[in-house]
Amino acid sequence: MSTGLELDTRSKLLKAAVTVFGKVGYAGASVRQIADLAGVNHGSIRYHYASKRDLWCACITYLSELMDAAVHQDEAQWASMTPRERIINVTGHYIRFNAKNPELHRMVTFETIHESERFDWLNENYIRPFSGRALASVALAQEQGVYPDSIPALNLHYINIAATTSIFMMASEVQKNFGVDVFAEIEVERHINAVLTWLLGAPQVQEKYDFISMLGPKPSE
Amino acid sequence: MSTGLELDTRSKLLKAAVTVFGKVGYAGASVRQIADLAGVNHGSIRYHYASKRDLWCACITYLSELMDAAVHQDEAQWASMTPRERIINVTGHYIRFNAKNPELHRMVTFETIHESERFDWLNENYIRPFSGRALASVALAQEQGVYPDSIPALNLHYINIAATTSIFMMASEVQKNFGVDVFAEIEVERHINAVLTWLLGAPQVQEKYDFISMLGPKPSE
DNA sequence: TCCCTATTTATCCATATGTATCAATTTTGA
DNA sequence: TCAAAATTGATACATATGGATAAATAGGGA
Numbered sequence: 349m350s351t352g353l354e355l356d357t358r359s360k361l362l363k364a365a366v367t368v369f370g371k372v373g374y375a376g377a378s379v380r381q382i383a384d385l386a387g388v389n390h391g392s393i394r395y396h397y398a399s400k401r402d403l404w405c406a407c408i409t410y411l412s413e414l415m416d417a418a419v420h421q422d423e424a425q426w427a428s429m430t431p432r433e434r435i436i437n438v439t440g441h442y443i444r445f446n447a448k449n450p451e452l453h454r455m456v457t458f459e460t461i462h463e464s465e466r467f468d469w470l471n472e473n474y475i476r477p478f479s480g481r482a483l484a485s486v487a488l489a490q491e492q493g494v495y496p497d498s499i500p501a502l503n504l505h506y507i508n509i510a511a512t513t514s515i516f517m518m519a520s521e522v523q524k525n526f527g528v529d530v531f532a533e534i535e536v537e538r539h540i541n542a543v544l545t546w547l548l549g550a551p552q553v554q555e556k557y558d559f560i561s562m563l564g565p566k567p568s569e
Numbered sequence: 570m571s572t573g574l575e576l577d578t579r580s581k582l583l584k585a586a587v588t589v590f591g592k593v594g595y596a597g598a599s600v601r602q603i604a605d606l607a608g609v610n611h612g613s614i615r616y617h618y619a620s621k622r623d624l625w626c627a628c629i630t631y632l633s634e635l636m637d638a639a640v641h642q643d644e645a646q647w648a649s650m651t652p653r654e655r656i657i658n659v660t661g662h663y664i665r666f667n668a669k670n671p672e673l674h675r676m677v678t679f680e681t682i683h684e685s686e687r688f689d690w691l692n693e694n695y696i697r698p699f700s701g702r703a704l705a706s707v708a709l710a711q712e713q714g715v716y717p718d719s720i721p722a723l724n725l726h727y728i729n730i731a732a733t734t735s736i737f738m739m740a741s742e743v744q745k746n747f748g749v750d751v752f753a754e755i756e757v758e759r760h761i762n763a764v765l766t767w768l769l770g771a772p773q774v775q776e777k778y779d780f781i782s783m784l785g786p787k788p789s790e
Numbered sequence: 791t792c793c794c795t796a797t798t799t800a801t802c803c804a805t806a807t808g809t810a811t812c813a814a815t816t817t818t819g820a
Numbered sequence: 821t822c823a824a825a826a827t828t829g830a831t832a833c834a835t836a837t838g839g840a841t842a843a844a845t846a847g848g849g850a
Contacts, residue, residue: 506735793850796846817825819823
């Protein structure tokens with residue numbers, strides 16, 4: 349058994365699978381391609397994971413846990429925050445997670461479009477709980493006057509998810525057509541500011557970069 | 570040669586290919602699957618289209634022309650519209666097109682994530698011109714005071730595209746988890762209203778459904 | 791040292807796929 | 821009507837794939 353510090357075969361496979369599945373989807377990926385990227389013999393996949401499908405599920409589980417940890421990292425402070433501050437906190441961490449791990453949303457998007465039988469597993473275990481909580485959170489924010497209530501919660505929720513994730517899904521297009529690396533830290537923070545400015549109707553100052561000068565004055569509230 | 574009215578083999582193949590490529594992507598689709606759906610022998614694909622790739626390109630060209638026609642259908646009246654009215658007009662038609670033909674954005678999304686060599690063809694011929702025009706239009710609308718200028722144009726553009734299209738990409742999830750058919754006409758109009766309300770800061774009345782009652786009063790402007 | 795288990799490697803196999811070929815059939819034009 | 825062209829259908833083939841099998845190797849405790 350390894351010391352647990354270096355990447356063992358199983359971890360290398362998982363890491364490579366996340367990369368490949370996140371780039372070309374389930375159908376486009378081959379277990380040999382994943383094994384090659386991991387630098388292991390493709391027969392080993394069968395040993396560590398029951399099947400290609402099983403490896404794919406492991407990727408989803410791994411990434412979902414990462415996301416959960418990222419979004420909840422300041423949970424202890426939530427109680428002392430205003431609803432508005434809580435939304436700024438969660439939205440920021442969610443966008444940063446997607447910038448660092450765009451594969452999760454890409455994999456989910458592939459399967460949601462595909463409507464495969466994998467989608468049912470994904471939906472029951474991850475998407476539905478996530479969407480349910482997020483939609484409830486949107487509705488609550490509307491009640492609290494933090495989000496605009498002129499838009500139906502369902503539409504606002506999907507616009508919200510799309511707004512936070514799509515620029516990272518479209519990263520290669522943004523890079524090729526506009527020369528912008530959306531994964532660069534300053535661009536990530538800029539996007540957080542953009543989404544929050546839109547959502548909350550006023551520019552939000554983040555810690556690392558002060559976009560307020562280019563965003564105009566903060567309105568009275 | 571056919572009269573052009575009934576669906577000949579070539580048209581049936583194109584229609585089936587749009588459906589299949591739009592659902593499972595390029596890698597997930599097989600030419601036999603497409604031929605089966607079209608009800609033709611799979612050998613015929615080779616006669617009408619040089620290759621699977623060629624058929625895929627034909628789908629993009631076909632859908633892009635449809636989109637162009639849909640978005641520009643009221644072009645003659647643009648000159649007599651205010652910038653704000655023009656945006657309402659174009660956004661409405663763009664969203665209705667995506668509701669009726671979600672395959673285009675799905676196919677584009679597949680390839681943009683995949684970053685395949687097909688993406689380069691797609692980008693040069695369709696995405697880049699489209700994004701260029703759209704981004705310029707966003708910047709202009711900001712100058713004209715129609716769009717908020719507190720958000721960088723690039724971010725606003727990608728948020729905008731995502732907001733208009735994603736609910737249709739996620740249609741199966743919305744249906745399964747919330748029982749809403751986003752392709753139903755009233756839902757499409759509701760989404761147009763939601764996006765425009767967000768974009769323009771005020772509810773927009775569409776012809777067919779009056780959402781204004783649930784959206785609150787129109788602000789002075 | 792030796793044995794038992796865990797892990798890796800090297801092949802093998804049935805299937806699905808994209809494409810090519812060519813015969814069969816239908817359509818067209820004089 | 822009939823021959824040429826267009827179109828469709830049936831089949832073949834090389835390759836890639838997911839999965840299976842078993843031999844080879846490594847590691848760890850007695």
